[in-house]
Amino acid sequence: MKGTILKSLQKIESDFEVKILYACESGSRAWGFPSKDSDYDVRFIYIHKREQYLTIDPMGIGSKRDVIEEPIDDLLDVSGWDLTKALRLLRKSNPPLMEWLHSGIVYHQAFSTIDQMKELGKSIFAPHSCLHHYLNMASNNYKKYLEGEEVRIKKYFYALRPVLAARYIKEYHRFPPLQFPVLMNTLVLEGELKAEIENLLQRKLDGEELELDPKKEILNEFLSDEICTLREYTKTLDHKIPDCTPHLDKLFRDALVEVWDK
Template sequence: MNEIILKKLLEIEEKFQVKVLYAVESGSRAWGFPSKDSDYDVRFIYVHQPEWYLSIDPQGIGKKRDVIEVPINDLLDISGWEITKALRLFRKSNPPLLEWMRSNIIYFQQYSFVDKLRALESEVFYPNASLYHYLNMAKNNYREYLQGSEVKIKKYFYVLRPILACKWIEEYKTVPPIDFHELLQAMILNDNLKNEINHLLERKIKGDELDMEPRIEVINEFLESEMVRLEAYIKTLAMKIEDPTEKLDVLFRETLKEVWDN
């Protein structure tokens, strides 16, 4: 599959006249709980030639789209963000982008951009933004999938993971790990709860059909109490960070020079 993905990235570079800087897996495979039929969710960051940026229309307006999306098939979902879009989202501590930077499945990386971006992460990370993102994700998925007497049991992971990410941020004030196993080991101390989650995780990875089943009370009770507690906790935060725009502008210009001066 890696060869197919790399071939697609080269095709994108040629078709759109861009350079791909970084490409990773971003979905359940990166999170550590893929099913046997999980597709590949490839996300990448790319940069246009300097002339593309030297025009009166800003990026993202009209024909100057700041995303590249490849038609999705049953096996591969691939899309990317233009570098200035990625940097603006990085400035806001965008959780999906921060997850890309932590993915353990890197398909492609060239030039110094991502390493320099990682070096700025501690200056830019804004816990409030990530907490709101993950808590809202958990609440929405819980409300839609996990409230009946019978629930879509595989959806537990799409509520557990953001809740555990919130708990990590609360505890360490850093970007949470992308790997679910690491979050589970660090954030769940109750052995009974951890055993239930691990049993469910083993079934999912093994490929068991995880559709409608009776709800797992110990997990539901944990999720409900944590959502209430975390919502109250977030309201107590008043953290601010210095505006990193100047440093991100420098990184953008340095990347343009590094990529295209050669």
């Protein structure tokens, strides 16, 4: 499958006259709980030639799109962001971008830009931004999917993953690992709760993700309590983010030279 993905990326480079700096998996495969029929959610960061940026309209304005999105099929979902968009999002610790940079499944990486972004991301990490993202995701999914008498197995992970990610940030003050089993083993003690999560995880991996089960009271209670606790914690956070714009500007200019002048 990697060969198919790389061919798709090469075609994008040719069709759009860009260089792809990085491509990774971003969906359930990266999170460690793919289903048997899961597609491949490929996300990438790319850079145009210098002259595309030396215009009165920046990328993302008018017809100058700062995203590339390929048609989705049953197997592949491929889309990417221009480097300038990615760097602006890095400036505020945008969680989806941070997840791309922390993906354990990397299909392609070229030049030094991404390593520099990862390193800079550590020093400008904004816990409040990521906590609010994961907490809102968990809360919304809990209300949408988990309050009925019967629940589809996979829906529990729509709340469990973001809750554990938010709790990891609270406990360790850094961006959480993507792999759900790592989060679970780091944060959930041995006992009835962990056994229930492990059972659901195995059933999801075995292809039972769409099965309807009676609501799991132990999971609902855990999620409800964690969401309340984390919501109170967010009120104590400092929302100041250091201004790293000069560093990001330099990183962008250096990338243009490295990619196109050598």
